[in-house]
Amino acid sequence: MVNKATGYGESYSPSVPSDDCNQISVTGVFRAANTTQNTFSESAGINAQGEIIYHACWDNRAAFQLSNTGGRIGFRRKNGGAWGPWKQLATTEPPQKYDLPISISLARNWGCQYWKNQQGEVTLSIMLEASQNFTSWETFAVLPVGFRPMVLKDYPAVFFSPHAAGVVRIEPNGAMKVGTAVTNQNYLYLNATFLTA
Numbered sequence: 542m543v544n545k546a547t548g549y550g551e552s553y554s555p556s557v558p559s560d561d562c563n564q565i566s567v568t569g570v571f572r573a574a575n576t577t578q579n580t581f582s583e584s585a586g587i588n589a590q591g592e593i594i595y596h597a598c599w600d601n602r603a604a605f606q607l608s609n610t611g612g613r614i615g616f617r618r619k620n621g622g623a624w625g626p627w628k629q630l631a632t633t634e635p636p637q638k639y640d641l642p643i644s645i646s647l648a649r650n651w652g653c654q655y656w657k658n659q660q661g662e663v664t665l666s667i668m669l670e671a672s673q674n675f676t677s678w679e680t681f682a683v684l685p686v687g688f689r690p691m692v693l694k695d696y697p698a699v700f701f702s703p704h705a706a707g708v709v710r711i712e713p714n715g716a717m718k719v720g721t722a723v724t725n726q727n728y729l730y731l732n733a734t735f736l737t738a
Contacts, residue, residue, distance in 0.1 A: 562606060563624055565596045579696035581615030581729055585625040631659040641665070645681045646672035648727070657737065662689050667709075667731040673720045674698075674727050683731075684715035691738040695720075701728035713738065 566700040567572060573580050575590040582589035589665050595607045608615045611737030614630045639652040651668035658664075663684075675681070690711055698709045700721055719729065 555592045556657055562594060562596075565594075565606075566598060568596060568598045570595050579624070581606075581613070581617075581627045581629075584615070585613070585629075594683070618637040629659075641667065641682050641684075643669065643682050646677070653682070655684065657688055661737045662734055663690075663737055665731060667729060669729050670690045671727040671729070674725050675721060675729070677722070678710070679719045679721055680718050681718045684711070684717065686715070687737065687738055689715045690735045694733070694735050696731060696733040700726040700728040702726075703728070709733070 571594045573589040573592040580589040605672045615627045636656040638656045653667045659726040694711045704725040710718045
């Protein structure tokens with residue numbers, strides 16, 4: 542059953558004779574039980590027990606629900622009498638950064654990192670000096686699953702000593718390759734962003 546939350550420390554009183562969030566028809570704040578259907582938690586395969594749902598209703602056709610559970614916030618809208626899917630809202634938590642596993646010998650690593658935001662965008666920041674000159678289309682790193690592009694991507698890169706432009710190719714299997722027509726290149730600088738698969 543969905544119960545109305547009357548306030549912190551107060552008891553909960555029944556407000557809707559249903560165990561389905563799709564059937565809430567009045568504006569209010571409600572608490573879900575573990576059997577409540579069509580909750581944000583249920584859409585993510587999580588027990589809905591204790592989930593707080595804010596329901597705003599304008600008429601029989603338009604409404605929205607905002608839910609907070611387990612540190613996640615979900616939102617959905619009712620339009621034309623039908624509920625849309627739950628969507629997780631972004632939070633202000635910064636993404637976790639990871640060190641990029643370099644597969645070649647390095648003389649210096651000034652920072653080779655990658656991270657993914659809540660929209661599924663991966664960002665790379667690479668500044669390194671290889672122990673030996675790059676061979677064109679040599680694989681120098683492999684991104685892990687979950688951080689790979691949907692399709693092959695080529696990004697402009699800067700090489701130093703001597704100064705030159707080149708490309709870093711990132712393949713859907715995560716392989717990162719260096720492409721340059723200039724020999725004697727072992728410094729690489731790259732910043733890139735792409736959507737994950």
